[in-house]
Amino acid sequence: SLFTADPGPDAYKGWLFKWTNYLKGYQRRWFVLSNGLLSYYRTQAEMAHTCRGTITLATVHIEVGDTCHFVLTSGGRSYHLKAYSEGECQRWVSALQQAKANATQMMTHSDDSGDEGPLRQPDRALIQGVLKTLASKLEDLSTCNELIGKHGAALQRSLSELEDLRAPSDGVDKTVNERATLFRITSNAMINACQDFVDLAEAHSRRWQRALQYEREQRHHLEETIEQLAKQHNSLERAWRESPSTHNSEGIPEGESSEENEDIEFFDAMEDSPTFITVPADDHSQHRSIYIDHIMRDHMIATFSLCLQDSSGSYLRRGRRCRIPDKPNYSLNLWSIMKNCIGKELSKIPMPVNFNEPLSMLQRLTEDLEYSELLDRATRCDSSLEQMCLVAAFSVSSYSTTVHRTGKPFNPLLGETYELDRVEEYGYRSISEQVRNHILVVGVTIHVFCLSLLSAGNIHLKFHASGNHYVWSKVTSTVHNIIVGKLWLDQSGDIIIMNHRNKDKCHLKFSPYSYFSRDVPRKVSLCVVMDGEGCGHYILSGTWDDKMESAKIIESSHGSGGSEGKQKTVYQTLPPKLLWKKYPLPENAENMHYFSSLALTLNELEDGVAPTDSRLRPDQRLMEAGLWDEANAEKQCLEERQRLERRKREAQANLALEEGKEAESHQPLWFEKRTDTETGESSYVYKGGYWEAKDRQDWSQCPAIF
Template sequence: MKGRSCWEPRAVRSLCNSGCLSKLNQDDSGDEEPTSQTDRSEIQGTLKILVSKLDDLSTCNDLIAKHGAALQRSLSELEGLKVPVEGGEKIKAVNERATLFRITSNAMINKVPMALHYISCGREFRKACRDFLDLAETHSRRWQRALQYEREQRTHLEETIEQLAKQHNSLERAWREAPTLVSSPPSAPTTNKGSERSNKEEASDEDEDTEYFDAMEDYPAFITVTASESTQHRRSHSNLSGASGGQPSDWNQDDHMSPSCNDVSGRELQPRRQRRSHIPDKPNYSLNLWSIMKNCIGKELSKIPMPVNFNEPLSMLQRLTEDLEYHELLDKAARCDSSMEQMCLVAAFSVSSYSTTVHRTAKPFNPLLGETYELDRLEEFGYRSLCEQVSHHPPAAAHHVISQRGWTLWQEITIASKFRGKYLSIMPLGAIHLQFHSSGNHYVWRKVTSTVHNIIVGKLWIDQSGDIEIVNHRTKETCQLKFSPYSYFSRDVPRKVTGVVADSGGQAHYILSGTWDDKMESSKIIQSSRGGSGSEGKQKTVYQTLSPKLLWKKYPVPENAENMYYFSALALTLNEPEEGVGRTDSRLRPDQRLMEEGRWDEANAEKQRLEEKQRAVRRRREADASEAVDEGREYECYQPLWFHQRRDSITGETNFVYKGGYWESKERQDWTMCPDIF
């Protein structure tokens, strides 16, 4: 029979002991792991069983071949006999079936060696996979340990840097406040060669009369040098570069402000009404801010449903009114004859509005649409302030202040905010307008970006950064203010603000310096010269100035302020109950009042009720608008009660301005036109 050698057991044994199976045994013998020893024993046992089965199959094959051949010979002999036709056909059919049986048997047995080959290859592939997984797990654990080590080192480095930064700031503050530095600084050397003087000043970092400022956005880097008394006296009668352009100088050695601009160390008048000086202490409610905000990354802050636990008991309208904390700066500016001096005070006022935010990391209440807030200080300080929430999406508030002491301020502020995970950015959009009645000077500026840090972990802290450009649209004079962002590696004092006041031709007249949480000073420029190039390749301007004079100083915080949300003296009075206010005033907002009283659970429930009520009103308004469109008639959108949109003739922008009527309604105590929002 053909193919008989394929049935021999020794051929199968040779196949089992060579090729892929022998290679598999060699690989297994080199495996040192206990699990591979077990697998090798199982494989060898299985191979022995297969060999014994093959011997049985080979014996069966021999018997089948032997009996099959005998059967075919017998059938062939039967075919040679003379039998009826029907019997011959049956014998032929039996012969064909016997042949088919022999072929099938041979084919079946011949498959066994090939199957063993496939089994051995599969076993090898499985072992290779197992080895790969073991290797990957080993390296994965090693990589995880390395990653964890790097994280720990990074955390340790950050803590070390933060500690060094704090020590640096403490040493710097101690150096600045040292008694030896209180005395008058040594006079700066005088010379007729401005370039030689500037080069010497650039070369020395220890000259106490020299102060270095960052480059402004539209100005080159500059250095200020405080002139000595003899130099001031000698140059006060000379027309030097950087002087006041030929205008009569109101500046003198004792006070470089004109006599009409009085000292601002205290308030001009004491309030006639005794205002409250404290509120209930903040309860100790613990709540994880990250658990709420982790699903809100990238969303607008106004669209995040926040419990009152992260609020302070003031609305955004009241926070906007806090810009008037140092209103006396504007009273003083209104009396200035020089527009340059007036610009310095306006710049100090714009910086002072941030002084209350240094510890105020809590979120104010989002005003309801149509909510208002009035601050009537006409009898005490001569001004009246009114705010109204004129839009809900996007949230926008309009503010108008008029003072009997010669100025009017108005603004429309839209708050754009983004949560970035580690920090929260708050970008106030909109312009602030200030106009003085007697001179007609119209100033316009915008706010900088506020950033709340350590949202995920650590103590919350707030920073202000960016540039402010104040423009007097009547005279075209400008002031460039730069709020330096806080940095661990900066040599500057934290919260630093620098500025340059220039005339319409771009010539600088005053240097402003200070911090947005403490004070601002101004120094009049009496001479300027070009110095050498700085580290960044920019040419520096050296300004020689008079001694700096105080423009603004922050009031001390009230006693126990840390337990009263770090409110200032003015902020403590903003939510004080007052009779005669409009029905939509923030003082009457129930959830805010409950929070101030320390009943936070009730405040949260009330806050949800007010927000759902506002949503229901908006849905009804949308349904009315849809119905009007279907019927083909006009539908008037929501209109604020006390403000209307107008285009500003100076800036060309369209914003909400006060249209009048509120204070007249207050005198009549007629609030029937006010919507029911609470």
Template sequence: MTEPVRTLPSPTPSNAQGPVSDTYKGWLFKWTNYLKGYQRRWFVLSNGLLSYYRTQAEMAHTCRGTITMATVHIEVGDTCHLVLTSGGRSYHLKATSEVECQRWVSALRQAKANANQIMLHSDDSGDEGHLTQSDRALTQGVLKTLASKLDDLSTCNELIGKHGAALQRSLSELEDLRTPTDGTDKLKAVNERATLFRITSNAMINACRDFLDLAEAHSRRWQRALQYEREQRHHLEETIEQLAKQHNSLERAWRESPSTHNGNTHTHTYTHTEVREGQQEEDTSDENEDIEFFDAMEDSPAFITVTATDSSHHRLSGSSQSIMSGGLPGDWSQESNVSPSCVHPQDSSGSNHVQIRRARRSRIPDKPNYSLNLWSIMKNCIGKELSKIPMPVNFNEPLSMLQRLTEDLEYSELLDRAARCDSSLEQMCLVAAFSVSSYSTTVHRTAKPFNPLLGETYELDRMEEYGYRSICEQVSHHPPAAAHHVTSQRGWTLWQEITIDSKFRGKYISIMPLGSIHLQFHSSGNHYVWSKVTSTVHNIIVGKLWIDQSGDIEIVNHRTKDTCHLKFSPYSYFSRDVPRKVTGVVTDSDGTAHYILSGTWDDKMESAKIVESSRGCGGSEGKQKTVYQTLPPKLLWKKYPLPENAENMHYFSSLALTLNEPEEGVAPTDSRLRPDQRLMEAGLWDEANAHKQRLEERQRLERRKREAQATLALEEGREVESYQPLWFEKRTDAETGESSYVYRGGYWEAKERQDWSQCPSIF
């Protein structure tokens, strides 16, 4: 595991001055991972940077990592240990003796002090480094002249105040005269003081004119310079964004290169590496290629997984071998190379007959290129709920929130597969993958869906194709809340009530879905409950819009008490992690971990079965790390490719393109019949805006009527009748104790009879 500690040469300063010098070299032991432990590395401290190499010969061509001393935190531990923390990463180092450790600590602290001194000096003197000498001299001259004119204005202001007060006193004395002889002298004094006041006022006016002329003459030049700086900054932001995207694309392409198979030994590299807190590093060659690191889902800040190799398989008992090889259902274990060529998989019921499916549309009219000043609309809306901001359709997509909620069923085949699982833990993995898959369609979808009208509904009948049918209804307008119910012939039922809480923060919009999603499997009775994470739309005012999902999801099986904790990591241009990363762990009712989940919410999710666990060494916060040994990961879910020309069709998926397709026999309150949404899809945005304003004004009028009726009922002592949805009713769940709207039934029967007499007229 660790290399024996040998007597090493002491760190060598670049001169005889000792550690006071900013250049220092020598050998130290650096922690790499739990398999290799501490490894000897050659460290060089120079010019405020601490770099390390495998050997001295590597200095000519390769650097394994660099630490900036200006921002580093140095912590001295016991027995020759020291920890350097910089930029959220910690480096654990060890010297061979106390004396050697002290020399390094002194050198590092001196280098940090020197780096801070240089940084402070550059901050004080480097603000004008981009100006030429002539520009600097001209600017200084103008500022000096303006300062002189301000001094003149200040002097004139004092004189005007002084002479004005004296003139006022003389006028008061003149009014109090009683004898004519005194009047001559007083009038003379008044004339003198009035003359002084006039002279001072003229000087004030001339000084103000000079100051104004000078400021106007140079303000145009400064405005041009400011505009140039703004353009340069905008160009720099766009360049940085493009570079970050290219970097992420290259990194993902490299990490998703095919795995290497040598004989029966499996070597697997995840698409991302997440190192425990205090041990993330750039030295990827130090790491064993079979090792994976994940964020902790329990009290410990992190844990580690190790992919089992073929040799480790032979060491396990026959029963364990059986569990590992047969722990996954057949259709799961064979899906490492699932092809996403089809929008939905074929009938998973096992029958071999060919179904004739209804042809659905595969495109909608291209999105028009309308420009609009967003800031003129949003500047007065900071801090308000998004649902209360009167938005034109320019910021919408031609789908309602009810239809977006139905898009969660894009990957319903995951639930079909989960219904066939015998193990509740394997079923939990597929449920977790389903919960993540619902976000895959949002990666490019920065537009806002239409706010449904109160009583608006949306049905999706895919019984022939995929064995399920779905019904949604808007059950509340403020706060906006929608109830959703899905029944599948393939062994599961899903229901949810989601309330949207959204805030505009100036630079971004946060959308916080409140409420729980319930999923129950018919054969086992397993009842899963989870919630959604926060969605954030960035660059609302300046820059290109982009969306991120962040937060935690806790999935609970209320029958078996199994749990799955998923972590959606916030996106950052400066992070080394894979963008849009999701990690998770599946545990049973006793808290024992059985599966590790990893992937991204916009691409795929994988599952690795845990075969062994052990407690590792202490971390940077003194907490022990759990090391999990796992089987090679299996693909749970892979995103379908977007249709051709999706960028001109609001980035809709193949399912989303069909959601607003006209259908016969739907309820008159169905979102497909909403006129403003239909006109927007057709590209008639001006007409859509007119209808949108009409519908919103009609809804406000209906709300005022209900409020007036409630007020009258209170005055008369009658019970106030609250709004009651047509197809859903409030119930309390027996297992979770939560009260929410659930489907009361009757919709599909009414559709079969085509009896919509009880539906309100909302369009």
């Protein structure tokens, strides 16, 4: 139905038309009335993550207009709404009036009971000062009361003595006058104190009322949100248990279509029957994104190598830490820093560690190996197309840790390294090195020659047994609300994975979050794994923060009806299979920078690492320990030393050029620049020597950067 009532007298929901502007007119919106608040959403599914607006009914004015039309006015703003019918309109108006009466009664009851609720920090500090002043005035009143009682009793005695004397003497008159004067002075003092008390209370009464009203609204809105989430959770669980067939392979309930993928059709699949999916035959449309900064820049160079498990068929595991010190509750406004740095280079802005997480970019990049088991599985695939599915899932999995991770990693110093030795647990190890200013190189040695991965703008993944050589690039990471609001991070863009040996191809589209989209947030759009001839073999779908699935195509045909005259291809698939699922976050992760289980171990101190290893970086260690003031001071010293060394190198290079000599650039210790024979790309490749130096504990070549 268009209008439904939940249990309780103050809970209604349904569709109404809301006036937006003269260009779009009335637009259909989903309204929810609960706990004295009227909230509206673009769709029902949007209730899970985005509220378009909330109207407090306790202070709203309800005006019924012509047919099916009514207006809500609150806080100087009017909301023009229309219902489907007159009966529908009357039901909404009655419900709103009842909700307004209930909210007003609740507010009055709350005022009588003295339940003011929590106050915002600025209001709390102000009111504490006012209460202190009021307490002082109350003490003055108490003192005046005692004096009035004392002097009043003395005056009463004097008057009694005066009545007993027929001929009062001059001494008696003087005593009476003195005591009467004292009583008048004390009374005036009490009156003045009372007036000050009343004036002060009246001056702050309205402010207290506004603060109290704000806190009530926030509390009610929070209660309503929690209630809605609980209902949605129960509904989803019940729907999943009772009607699994009502969900298509993309996980979108029936009736909720995507505006972006309007050319894609979904067909329900029986448990043992194929699934039908249609996608556009070809799409080369260009997309642009405005962003503030990349978490991962395309000039960062990385090489990885993974190793197979040992001959016993199981990994040897050692105990590693599962927690770090809780993050201190330090607040800092980025705008207060950025506004003084306008016109300066970002690399020269002294950013405090308050915006960092206690990991370097070398360590953060190494987290791409968290789901290395996907590549272990890929090495055992007989089909390059099945292998492509796992490689695609691996490329998506590296973004799963970024959902809540808004902290900025430490920029590595020139010559800084990081090793990750997981041979005992997972059969791989990696070595990373900062080879140039603002350019990162990461490498992993090959243990059993199963595969190696490198990135130089593009990421290269080579399977030595089959010769399959996959290449792809990173998408754009966008940090939102840097100046105002709560930071959150989104991934957007395209990943095109190409197998250079046989031209197999897979196109993954990371859809940017939009308030106006009905898509599942953080969605990786439907994509097809194609062979070198352009024939589709697998459909991939999922989200980059949760899971990826693949469905094998068993038949394809051409259809019609695509947008912009494009022809659609209809694919018939088998039921989807899970490729990758995100690991749950550790307990208390919200207080530990939202680190994953792997991230918690990356900065754990280990014996025998190089003196240039990120674990030994002092400002990073101080930050992890919660000593942020000391970390900021150490960070500034390290950065200033790095700038001084850079100026020295530039001066030496300029002197060499003046003398006609070739300027010597910084030479990395563990990497060298090579050109890939297949792609022609120039990149830094691990040249060997690190692990041998570690075995000998000979670090004489390493610079003293810390």
